[in-house]
Amino acid sequence: MLAYQHAYHAGNFADVHKHLLLFATIDLLLRKDSAITFVDTHAGRGLYPLAAAQTQKLQEYQHGIAPLWRARESLAEHQPLLRDWLSALDEAQPGRRLETYPGSPWWLAKRLRAQDRLRLFELHPAEHEALAQQPLAPGIKRLREDGLQGLQRMLPVSTPRLGVLIDPSYEVKTDYTMVAETLIEAARKVRHAVLLIWYPLLPAGRHRQLLQQLKDSGLRKLWRSELTLAAPEHSSHGMYGSGMLVLNPPWGLSEDVTRAMQAIAPLLGEAASHRADWWVGE
Ligand code: SAM
Numbered sequence: 001m002l003a004y005q006h007a008y009h010a011g012n013f014a015d016v017h018k019h020l021l022l023f024a025t026i027d028l029l030l031r032k033d034s035a036i037t038f039v040d041t042h043a044g045r046g047l048y049p050l051a052a053a054q055t056q057k058l059q060e061y062q063h064g065i066a067p068l069w070r071a072r073e074s075l076a077e078h079q080p081l082l083r084d085w086l087s088a089l090d091e092a093q094p095g096r097r098l099e100t101y102p103g104s105p106w107w108l109a110k111r112l113r114a115q116d117r118l119r120l121f122e123l124h125p126a127e128h129e130a131l132a133q134q135p136l137a138p139g140i141k142r143l144r145e146d147g148l149q150g151l152q153r154m155l156p157v158s159t160p161r162l163g164v165l166i167d168p169s170y171e172v173k174t175d176y177t178m179v180a181e182t183l184i185e186a187a188r189k190v191r192h193a194v195l196l197i198w199y200p201l202l203p204a205g206r207h208r209q210l211l212q213q214l215k216d217s218g219l220r221k222l223w224r225s226e227l228t229l230a231a232p233e234h235s236s237h238g239m240y241g242s243g244m245l246v247l248n249p250p251w252g253l254s255e256d257v258t259r260a261m262q263a264i265a266p267l268l269g270e271a272a273s274h275r276a277d278w279w280v281g282e
Pocket of ligand 1: 002004005006018041042043044045046102103104105121122123124127145146147148167168169
């Protein structure tokens, strides 16, 4: 059952939250020379032209990346993270207009150095095929496999460091448990791994089960960032927020992301707010 296609949601507020945090993490990790293997367990197709029929159907980017793009000059003025992220986004545009929204493979591939590796897992045949067509560097592997199982099979990796993005569509309720189990197992195999998990904030509140499972596992150093557009009680249906957990966040991530999110939240909705804390501390 693979019904989800990210093109319907490309560039929405959750993408903005996820990719800004991913960008900030990569930026901090690459300040050290030692090689790193990046893994994207649920890669999607990589690049999303906003004019595509699927993206035009819901136009979620109109309440996500579009207002930030319009305000990019003032956002960039005061925030080095936003300046660099928006400038990278600019490089993905063929003209001066916002025409394309890049997915996680693009954000990861863009910064890859000669010593680093990147593995992209995508199970959906059409999404995988679209990803395979992207002009990425030759060493980047694109695998049509289950991303959670694929990650486990790869571990431990041969590079000194590991960075992982786990970004499923949570179409199946068991995804929450499987994500938690995968993170626990990956952290057991590679203790210093930096793992990022995205989760939706939905009225059913299933993300709480994922968070609790991780807390109960005894893991340490799990940082949480949540962007909410509305209070849960005011959202009878649909996603009211976007959450990210980072295991072993690089030093400085919390401050950089918090500052940037505080600047962009008002542009994403009148009631939008961001909070960050240690879900499990040291
Ligand atoms: N990470 C992407 C980004 O930020 O641009 C978006 C990913 S989207 C939320 C989730 C993707 O996971 C979909 O493209 C879906 O086809 C894919 N998928 C679903 N189940 C999967 C599995 N078991 N293994 C790998 N990919 C899967």
